[in-house]
Amino acid sequence: MNSGKWLLVIDGGGTKTACTLLQADSGEIYFSATASGSNYQAIGVENTKKVLSFLLQQVKAFLCNETSQEIAVATFAMAGIDSTHDHVTVSGIIEEACAAENLTIQELLVENDAEATLLGVTAGQAGALLIAGTGAIAYAHDGKGKIERVGGWGHRAGDEGSGYWLGQEVIRAIFHMEDGRGEPTILKDAVYSALHIHDVSELNAWLFAPTYTNAQLAKMGSFLADAVVKNDACAIRISTNAAYELVSLACAVLKNNDYDSESFTLYCNGGAIQHNPLIFETFTQAMASKYPKLNITLCKKAPLDYIVDRTQLANQ
Numbered sequence: 001m002n003s004g005k006w007l008l009v010i011d012g013g014g015t016k017t018a019c020t021l022l023q024a025d026s027g028e029i030y031f032s033a034t035a036s037g038s039n040y041q042a043i044g045v046e047n048t049k050k051v052l053s054f055l056l057q058q059v060k061a062f063l064c065n066e067t068s069q070e071i072a073v074a075t076f077a078m079a080g081i082d083s084t085h086d087h088v089t090v091s092g093i094i095e096e097a098c099a100a101e102n103l104t105i106q107e108l109l110v111e112n113d114a115e116a117t118l119l120g121v122t123a124g125q126a127g128a129l130l131i132a133g134t135g136a137i138a139y140a141h142d143g144k145g146k147i148e149r150v151g152g153w154g155h156r157a158g159d160e161g162s163g164y165w166l167g168q169e170v171i172r173a174i175f176h177m178e179d180g181r182g183e184p185t186i187l188k189d190a191v192y193s194a195l196h197i198h199d200v201s202e203l204n205a206w207l208f209a210p211t212y213t214n215a216q217l218a219k220m221g222s223f224l225a226d227a228v229v230k231n232d233a234c235a236i237r238i239s240t241n242a243a244y245e246l247v248s249l250a251c252a253v254l255k256n257n258d259y260d261s262e263s264f265t266l267y268c269n270g271g272a273i274q275h276n277p278l279i280f281e282t283f284t285q286a287m288a289s290k291y292p293k294l295n296i297t298l299c300k301k302a303p304l305d306y307i308v309d310r311t312q313l314a315n316q
Contacts, residue, residue, distance in 0.1 A: 006030075007311050008059065008074040008105070010052070011113055011304040012038035014134035014164075015215040018304045019055040021062065024072045024315055027308075031062045037134070039080040041154055042214050045093060052076075052097040060101040074098070075109040075311040077116035077303075079135065082152060109314060113303065114139055114152060120306030121267050121299060124313060128257070130250050131303070132242075132279075133270035134218045136162035138249045140257035150253040155214055161245035161279075163272040164214055166221025169238045171207065175200065177234075185234035190223040225276045236278065243282035246273065250287060254294075262293065269299040 005024040010017065017038040021031040035055050040048040063069040076094050081087050091110045098105060109116075118129040118139040126143030130136075136159045137152030155164045174191060176182025178200040192198065195206055206212065227235030250266060266287070273279050284296050299306070 004068055005070050005072040005106075006063070006068070007308070007315060008071050008103075009304065009308050009311050010055065010074075010076045010078075011116075011307050012048075012052070012076065012078040012080075013113060013303070014039045014042055014079050015218060017051050017055065018302075019059065020304060020308060021059055022308065027312060031059065033058050037213075037215055038078065039134075040078075040090060040093065041080040041082075041086075045089065048090075049093050049097055052094065053100060056097050056101045056103065060103060063103075069104060071103060071105045073107045073109065073311050073315045074103075074105045075111065075116060075307055075314070077111050077113040077307045077310075079113050080154075081110070081112040082154070107314065109311070112137075112149075112152075113307070115147065115149065116310050117269065117303045117306045118147070118267075119313070120308070120310035121269075122265075123309070126264060128250070128253060128259075128264065128266045130246060130253075130266060130268050130273070131270045132161050132163065132246055132268070132272035133303075134163045134215060135159045136165070136246065136249060136270075136272070138253040140253045140259065142257055146257065148253055148256040150256060151249045161242040161249065161272065163218035163221050163270070165245070166224060166238065166242055166272055166276075167217040167219065169241075170220045170223065171203070171217065173234050173238065174203065183234050186227050186230060186232050187223055187235060190227065191220055194220075194223070221272060222275065225278070228276070228278045239276055239278040240282055242272065242276075243279045244286065246279070246283050247286045247290075250283075251290060254291070259291075263295065264291075264293070265295040265297060267297060267299050269303060274298055 009020045014037045017035045019033045022029045038051040114137045128140040130138045138150045174188045224235045
């Protein structure tokens with residue numbers, strides 16, 4: 001048993017929600033769990049509450065067997081916090097879920113998941129973060145407290161270059177191909193095989209089924225990397241376009257944060273850019289031509305690990 005205080009970290013993304021409980025002094029992880037996505041803008045307030053309650057019930061069950069049940073800092077890094085209204089709404093969901101489990105929390109942090117990741121990956125210093133996961137968002141920090149954000153406004157408004165956007169482009173390309181108004185692509189075979197369907201009418205039925213989710217569509221973008229390796233022109237076009245959309249996003253956040261030409265690191269995270277080499281390579285080359293002193297690197301750890309780092313900083 002552990003007699004010290006705890007740190008609770010929840011990373012609520014659009015596709016998955018990850019939960020970690022670690023010992024405040026040692027940083028040792030004692031409990032981890034995952035659930036489905038918890039972006040309230042995508043799944044609604046009640047479903048978000050259900051996802052968080054599912055995880056917090058497990059946290060409470062674990063703590064019941066420990067000498068100390070006190071949580072020093074709890075960080076809820078949640079997708080979908082894009083405004084003051086969003087923050088109030090998500091905070092209410094979290095507070096209600098925590099109260100239902102009677103969790104004792106000294107300090108509760110509720111933040112946009114990308115901002116929390118930025119503060120963790122940069123250790124609070126100057127730097128920028130581009131996340132191209134289910135959605136696409138960029139943050140920049142000048143190291144003096146000024147934080148700028150660009151993008152992340154959701155799939156209905158944009159999220160260009162994101163996993164959702166890639167999936168949408170893949171599905172659109174297949175419809176165009178089947179209509180005879182688009183180029184042939186092996187993406188069709190990959191998607192049909194994954195969905196266990198045989199024709200475009202079944203693809204249409206899947207897309208508009210009651211069980212459809214944004215996360216499911218985002219997964220369709222994962223077939224691009226293999227198709228690029230096989231020199232599929234459609235996959236190359238979609239991936240290249242995605243890279244330039246992300247360049248636009250990154251340039252905007254650097255400009256808004258008054259970045260000039262000093263040494264600065266831009267961290268890249270999220271499956272859309274990490275798992276598609278063409279997107280990352282095209283993005284890196286384009287950014288290097290605009291900002292020669294900019295250091296661009298892929299994140300070495302998962303977003304949850306950086307949010308853990310951010311939580312540990314808050315506990316110091």
